[in-house]
Amino acid sequence: MDKNIKVKNVIVKTAADFFMPIALIFGLYVILHGHLSPGGGFQGGVIVAAAVVLVYLGYGHETTENVFNENLLKKSETFAAIMYAGFAFLGIFYGANFCRNVLADKMGAAGELFSSGTIFWMNFSVGFKVLTGIGFLSLIFFGLLKEKNNESK
């Protein structure tokens, strides 16, 4: 296993450096434009979370551990879940039913970035949740990988 992961391999590192901004920007684009163009929170979130994998591939385990805070990611995911439920609860606060898109008429016209009411916000919270969640999951798996490498050495 450890043969395949050469931490100081320049090509991998450069490629990671190159693709990371693209992944971040593109992922965020997909999340934010979920209601306008193909894609959405789930897809965009996974693309953003690819950044974690890229950091790991390019810089190895220690850097990944230093850069990302596992607990923070987990907490953010929980927070995003609460956020989603909160937007769903907005319906009840506004006197309609759960999950009601109460903000649809209060935000811009169809086609604008800030339009479509809670759809935008729910999309955003799902995207946030997925990116933190998948990132967290990747970190756990890298942790396992490290243990395994240590054992085999």
Next chain:
Amino acid sequence: MNNILQFLFYILIFPGFAFCVVAGLLIAGIDRKLVARMQKRIGPPILQPTYDFLKLLGKETIIPRHAARKVYLAAPVVGLLSLVTVSLFIPIFNFSIFDKPVADLIVIIYLLTIPGVALIIGGSASGSPYAGVGISREMVAILSYELPLVIVLLTIGRKVGMALDGNITFSLKAIVDYQAQYGPMIAQWSMIPAAIALLLVIPCKVGSLPFDIAEAEIEICEGPLVEYSGPPLGIFKLNHAIKMFIMTSLFVTLFLSGAGTNFVALNVLIQFALAVVVTFISISVLKAITARLRVEQTFKFYWTYPTALALLSLVLVWLGL
């Protein structure tokens, strides 16, 4: 108020506690006498079980060091209570303490399990390894005879239910009424195998030879009862005696009951006399002529012959015979 007094009378005196104790101890005495005579002994006086019981009440109760005290003491009483409750459910000819058909065969099946369970729990609570072996045997015995017993009772339910309104009945009162109208159940030839099966179940239910595997004195020192002494032991002995009466009386009610007479006292006497006859056939004779079976033999026996007999009856009844 009157009602409550009447109920108290039922519970404490007539079909309930006092009657059960007297009848049970008498039947136990008669059984011992009969067995003795069959073995060419003189045998103890008929009141001997009564004397034994009274004597045990005066003895000291020893609670073993390993025993779970409360359960150890409560078990015999619970067994006795459930037996007395069963006696309230069994009608004696046309006499039943419930006006409506309250009594129920399934209730009886379960209530009759409780004395066995009480014996098991009590023995288990005494902490003795002999008791441990004994309760395992007792449980296997329960497992063995329950199958034929259940089939017999369902057969009777089906038979009576079909005759009455084409629907299921589990009511003992309905069964007695049926027999008052059509004559004793045993007269119907399709029920004879079931009757034989129930006769075979009785000795195991009361724990007499050749099926007294749980209390085998010679092998495991009376199994669950090994640690018991004084009044709790007395109550267990009493339970044993009452169980003999209840089971035979149940047999009489299920199979030998007829129109009866108009006098309750006479009916009771007839019931008791019939119960003695059933005791003689199913308990005393077997006790006198057989030796103890092993536990797996008992299990095999009950899941083959009595079960086959009971199933035969069920099939015959199902075919409308």
Next chain:
Amino acid sequence: MTNHLPIIAIQVLFLGAFISGLVGYKSNSLRKFVIFLATGTSLVLTLMLFKPVMMEGQIISYWMGNWVPVSDWAIGIGLEVDQLSLFFGLIVTVTVFLGAIYSFKYMSKDNGQDKYYVVFMMLAGSVLGFVFTGDLFNMYVMIEIMTFAAVGLTAFRNHKAESIEAAFKYLVVGSIGSSLILLGTVVMYAQFKTLNLAQITALLNNAQHTPVILFAFALMIGGYAVKAFIVPCHVVAPDAYAAAPSSVSMLFSGIVNKAGIYGMIRLVFVVFASMNLPSMQFLLVFLGTITMFIGVTMALAQSDFKRLLAFHSISQIGYVLTAIGLSTILGLTGGLYHALNHTLFKGLLFLCAGAVLYSTGTTDLNKLGGLAKKMPQTAGLFLVGAFAISGIPPFNGFVSKWLVYQGTFAKSMETNNPGYVFVTIVALIVSVMTLASFIKVTQSVFFGQLPKEFENAEEVPLSMRIPMWILAALCLVAGILPTAVIDYLIKPAVLAIKSAGNYVAVMMGQEYATKIYTEGIAIPKYDYAMAGWNPTSWLILFGVLLIAFALVALTGGFNPRHIVGAENNNAKFDVFFSGEAAEHSHVAGNDLFWGLKHNLKGYFHFMHDVHNGVVNDYALMVVSTTALVMLYLFLLVK
């Protein structure tokens, strides 16, 4: 306001999971407070539904996001809480509440508790969401959360190898079950173009039963059979129950397999109400009968406390399935009653097993013994649970089993089919075998002699005993007052099962329903009354007797002066050893019933080979079951 109650009750549990994950990271007591508040609120909200739904007969329909049906098509997701849903909902919330209280102390010896509670609450919320929903795909989503949460909780004690193994098995088999349900849902959608249960019910009412529908139905029956652990899909259950922490095992038997049962009832009796029921009945009764028999015989052969309970769980689910399979009023009453009772007594028994594990660190029947002296309350509560599950009066198991027997036997009289008599006989024998295996547990855990290493075992803390006491009290109440339980809980639920038309009318509107049910919506009749046996009067009898004999005992019947404790060092208090010196000798549970096993050794060897622990075989069993159900439906259902 009433309309919002179900969704809030569901979301409170989920939010409880998230908030406890956020704030309870460091503080133990804060986390417990959040959990207590969330489960308690959910329980209260569900109880608030009791009056309008159960007593006034309202059915609550709730369209998510106000997406009400447009031109007779249900475009949104609807919650529909009818009496059946609320019946199971109450079971869920009560179980979760008690389980949470129990966990507070029980889990205190484990690390990573924050993660435990998060997953615990997700499980709770998903099952509540499952029983309240009125949408086919939403049922799948919730069952998916439930499966994952159950797998996570099974493996929670990850320092034990068997936990991980059990979780792996559960993951594989559970995922197959979920996939079957998903595939069934997809096929249903392809046929009907809608996912709303009420609308599918209505469309099915007038539709031919095309192969597509039968295919979907078979897949979903297979899937829910896995969720309810019905033989032969039960094979992962014992491992999972035994490896999970006891508070979770309680949830497994109390709500997880109830979810499977609920799904079956909802599909067979409401959604597919127009199907040819007698042929379905045979399938369900057949599955139920083999489930209860195999469950209990396997339990007899176990030597681990929790595994034994797990097999009993399977066996009792067999009772439930058999009874509801009869599909008579009596049968459904018995089935639902037994489902309720199973939650109560099996929860109690699992909590007792947990208490034993907490005090002694093992559940091996061969190592334990004599704990009744050290843990008298747990022993007493265990006896209550054991008697209840064995159907000893006056506890609740007796009532429901009685209904099952009566139901099966009445069915045999009705249809003149001797097969149902056979079912009655099996049910009665299974009941005795249940008793037998609990005798074994009683003997080898609580009575007998105390091994040296458990000299220091102590009674469990109060917060663990409170849920046990509550469950024991509920067991007794449900046994003493069956008429009240039937009137207020079971009867509305049974009527709800029988009135599919009403279900449609509430959700899709009266107009739509009259269009579909042109002959009018049939109003079912509840023609069963607890006649023939009046347990209250019986209990009074028992009580009077008890008092009478207590008096006898007090006035010298037992002569208390003669009852000497074993405190003094007198040899006469030693256990009898044929005159030899006393030594530790405890008859443990491993081979207590060898007389039985010896005679049935062929059967036991076969069962041993079937439960071989190979996941491939288990997966094959699930797939084969689905295939057989499919074959059955295609060949025999008209």
Next chain:
Amino acid sequence: MKKFMTFFSLTVILVTGLFVMKSMAVLPATYDGVAKILVDTTIERTRALNAVTAVVFDSRGYDTLGESFVLFTAISCSAAILRKGLKGR
């Protein structure tokens, strides 16, 4: 026995599956029911151009909530299972 069961069940499922496919093919091909209504009315109801997102987050928003909870549960379970256990791993 196992081999037989494997082939038997696979055959049964395959044959019935093919049969079902065949009968599905004769179902009306035009999409109707819920889908048509949703697609037709999506923009005035939700102001979202992407109809898929509109369905996923509005009319079936509750399911999506559930799906995100599935993900959350799965991740929490992984965290719970892969944590450092009591006796180390």
